[in-house]
Amino acid sequence: MPDILSTNDLLAELKKKTGALGLSIHDGAKQELVGEAEKIGAKWWLGGRKVNYRMSCRLAEADHTAHFREAVVERSWGIPPPTLTIEKTTVSGWKRSGERTDVSLGGGGGSLDYARVRDAVEKATAAAGWKFHLEGGRMP
Numbered sequence: 084m085p086d087i088l089s090t091n092d093l094l095a096e097l098k099k100k101t102g103a104l105g106l107s108i109h110d111g112a113k114q115e116l117v118g119e120a121e122k123i124g125a126k127w128w129l130g131g132r133k134v135n136y137r138m139s140c141r142l143a144e145a146d147h148t149a150h151f152r153e154a155v156v157e158r159s160w161g162i163p164p165p166t167l168t169i170e171k172t173t174v175s176g177w178k179r180s181g182e183r184t185d186v187s188l189g190g191g192g193g194s195l196d197y198a199r200v201r202d203a204v205e206k207a208t209a210a211a212g213w214k215f216h217l218e219g220g221r222m223p
Contacts, residue, residue, distance in 0.1 A: 087212035090114055090144050096211065097140060097149075100203050106138070115141040117223065118200075127189025130161020134185070134193070138200055139223035142213070149208040150216050152223040153201055164189030172197065177219020 088096070097116050098108050106118035116139065123134035138153040164187045172181030180198040205215045 087147060090142050093142060093149070093208065093211045093213060096207055097204060100207050101138070101200060104200055104203060106136070106200065111139060111141070114144065115139060122195040123183070123185045123191075123193035125164050125166055125185065125187035125189055125191035127164040127187075130159065130163050131189075131191075132157065132159040132163040132166065132187075134158075134183075134195060136195060136200065137223045138204075140204055146214070147212065148214045148216050149204070150218050151201065151204055152218045152221050154222050155195065155197065164191075166192070177217055 094114065094116055101116070101118050102108050106120045108116060108118045111117040119135055119137045121133055121135050123132070125132050134155060134157045136153070136155055138151070141150045143150060166185050166187045168183065168185050170181065170183040172179055178198070178201070182194060182196050184192070184194040186192040201217070208215045
């Protein structure tokens with residue numbers, strides 16, 4: 084069995100891993116890590132669209148469990164530009180895996196891997212000797 088990391092050491096490791104994946108990270112409430120990244124954006128003179136990935140990971144030191152939440156939030160204003168979206172997803176319980184790629188005529192676009200951050204956090208918590216718990220259906 085691996086050595087169990089302390090809460091602060093695990094938080095530092097998770098900050099490093101999620102920051103390397105392009106998320107802007109900040110500390111939430113007690114022993115919580117919150118991150119967000121704009122993955123897809125498209126604008127033109129009539130409006131625009133943004134797709135953000137949000138996550139939070141709250142550490143419970145009593146039972147050494149990392150409670151993870153994630154959401155993909157799409158926001159648009161005005162008349163969004165015409166966009167070609169290619170999406171391939173797999174859903175198993177609350178776990179959503181796959182990719183989404185958008186290409187816009189008005190300029191912009193991007194891609195999003197639904198499981199990339201969750202998998203990295205799950206591996207880091209397991210390597211630290213903690214349990215990973217996905218809290219599906221709840222906003223971060």
